[in-house]
Each structure stands twice: as C-alpha cells, then as structure tokens.
Amino acid sequence: MGDYSISKCIRDDKPIKRNNKYPIYLRIRVFDKETKIPTGIDVEKDKWDIKRKEPKDRALAIILNKKIADLEQRINRALADDQLLSIDLIKDFYAGKKKVKPENTSFYEYYLDFVQRKRNEGLNSETIRVYMTTYNVLKTYLDDFLISDINLTFIEEFDDYMRDVNGNANGGRNPKHKNLRTVILDMQKHDIPIKNPYKHFKIPQPNVKEVFLEKHELELMRSLRGKFSHSSKSYKVLQMYLFSCYCGLRFSDVIELKWSHVDLENNLIIKIMRKTQSEVQAPIFRNARAVLLELSDSKKLLGSDKLVFQKYAEPTVNSELGKLAAKVEINKHITFHSSRHTFATLLVIDETPIYTIQKFLGHKSVNTTERYLKYDLKIAKESAYKIKTFG
DSSP states (O other), X not given: OOOXXXXXEEOTTSOOOTTSOEEEEEEEEETTEEEEEEEEXXXXXXXXXXXXXXXXXXXXXXXXXXXHHHHHHHHHHHHHTTOOOOHHHHHHHHHTOOOOOGGGSBHHHHHHHHHHHHHHTTOOHHHHHHHHHHHHHHXXXXXXXXXXXXXXXXXHHHHHIIIIISOOOHHXXXXXXXXXXXXXXXXXXXXXXOOOGGGXXXXXXXXXXXXXXXXXXXXXXXXXXXXXXXXXXXXXXXXXXXXXXXXXXXXXXXXTOBGGGEETTTTEEEEEOTTTOSEEEEEOOHHHHHHHHHHTTXXXXXXXXXXXXXXXXXXXXXXXXXXXXXXTTOOSOOOTHHHHHHHHHHHHHTTOOHHHHHHHHTOSSHHHHHHHOOSOHHHHHHHOOXXXXXX
16 A cells, blocks of 8 residues: 655746746655656646635636546556555656556446447447447446456446336346446457456346237238328338338348349348348348339339438337337337347248248347247247238
C-alpha cells in the first residue's frame, strides 16, 4: 500500500504568462517526498480561490478535479498490481513510461473498443444496438470497474440488480449476460488473464413460446391483400411478411434484399445473410414467386441493385402486423420473426426433412434447427393433410 496525498496549487512563484495567468500544478506527496506536476491549466490570480484551493470558475474546477480523479485511479491500479508507490512512479505515469497491466484497466474502455471492432467488421446494427443497451445497463449498475473485478460474485450481483431493481425477467437478462460473456471470451482470446465466471453461472433462459401461423391463419393473412391499395403501407408490409412466410428469410435479409439476389430461373434467392455473414440459398416457392413477379415491374427490375421491398423500420412493421392480424381475428402476438417460424413449422407439418429445412434457414448446424422448431412433430403429423407447401 502507499501513503499519499494530492492537492492543487497555483504557481505564482513562477513568472506570469503572456496570457496574464499562472499555471496550476498538482502537489503530490508520497510518504515524506513531494513533487509538483503541471496540469496544463492556467488561471488568473484573482480567479483562484485561495481557501478552497481551486479555480473560482466552475468549468475549470471540474476539469481539474477530473485530472485528480484520473491520477488517483492510476495510483489505485498500481497498488492493486502490487507496485511500490513512489514519487518516481508518479513521474513515470506522466512521462508515459509505466504501463498498467491490461486486467487493471477499465472494463468499459475494452467493451467500447470491442463494439467498435465489431461495427467495423460489419456486425449488423441491431446486434450493435443490443451491445450498447447492455453497456448502458452496466453503467447504470456500476459507473466504472476494472477487468480484474469480473468474477462469479460480480455476475451474480449484476443478475440480482437486473432482476430485483430493473424488474427484468429471464428474457430481458439473457442477452445482457450473453453480451458480457462474449466480451470476456474476447479478452481471453487476446491473452488478458481473466477467468470466465460463466462456466459456473447458468444464464437465465427466456420462457418463450415461439409464435407461428397455422396454415389457415396464413390464408387469413393472405386474404387481406385485396383490401388495401398496393401503394399503402399496410399492403407493402403484408406482402413483405407473406414473402418471408413463403421463404423463411429474416427481417434483416428481407429488408436488404435486392433484385440481383433473385434467381427466378432456378427459383433461388442467393445472398449473404446479415446476421451470420454466411451465404444462404433460400427456395422460391410458387407463392413467393408470385410476390416477386408482382413487384418486378414485368421483370424489368431483375438483376438490378434496387431493393425488392420498402425499407421500413422493424418496430413499424411489427406494429402494422399487429393491426393486420387483428383484422382477421388472429389472437396471437404477431411480429415479423413469426414468419420465419411459420415457414419452418409448416415445412415440418408437410414432412420436409429437417436437414432440408436447415439449409433453407441457413443454419450452420441441424441442432440449431431442432431448437428453433418448438412444434411437436407428433402433433404436426396428426394435423397434416398432405399440404402442398406454400402453393
């Protein structure tokens, strides 16, 4: 440990500067030794509060106090790293000679750097938004902490905070823990000596009942097409949703779908998925083909880089889908993602092999597809009536 103190002083013992101000220094004492470090801040003598030992100007006082807080943080990190505190160590900090071990640096600095790296790598904006939501929740929980502070107790107490203070259910806490775990694993990849507490902590799983449309409900949604003008938002959202029910693409891929991705000759959509950055070859069934043909301006748009669908925000689309479902009395919480589950579930009902569904959805592993399908296969087979999938 170290016995030290930091105080502020105006160096009126030095010649006055051309700006008619005197420099402000930090007087630092370590045990029985003392040094003075320039802050880079100047002040007029009559604007220095002698009693409080700080600038009378509030803005300057805040800047000066921030410099002291930064120095104290560096000293505390050095002490935590079992370094011997000395005047020479303080001088080295300011000379930039002393490096703090990475595990004794701010967790938030690493976290924001990680998010920026992922943004530069092309990670989709929605995932970046979720990472920043996690960051904001952590900052509200604890204003700052070191990488070395991460342990099982920290994770457990953070989970308690989200559940008891923020009122987050399993579904709300789950993505925050996943984001935090991913950043910790990234630290390990970069040889920062930190243990992964998630080996001993079970991440809460959301109690989700996946929503999908039954075959007759899909037909009810389809029946709405004649009730809206083709230029209306309702019609455009409906067509986008039905198209995804017929081909299984995610919202991020439908909204970015270009005519150059569409191969009507081979009845395939070939594009790089936004979420995974891997290629998917989605089938174009007859109903999906009909949607594309309607929008293609007599096939003139095929092969172009124009977007197939109107680019709406996902919350806007989900809000509109709720209204559309209510019109045909579908008593389910319909979001755009339900189209993907509808596609997969109706294929199961039609006895399509799961490995085929895996390829259609673009899943890397069939295990992901099995977890994705919540529908009971036995019930599916009992309710199937030789459905010819999607027209």
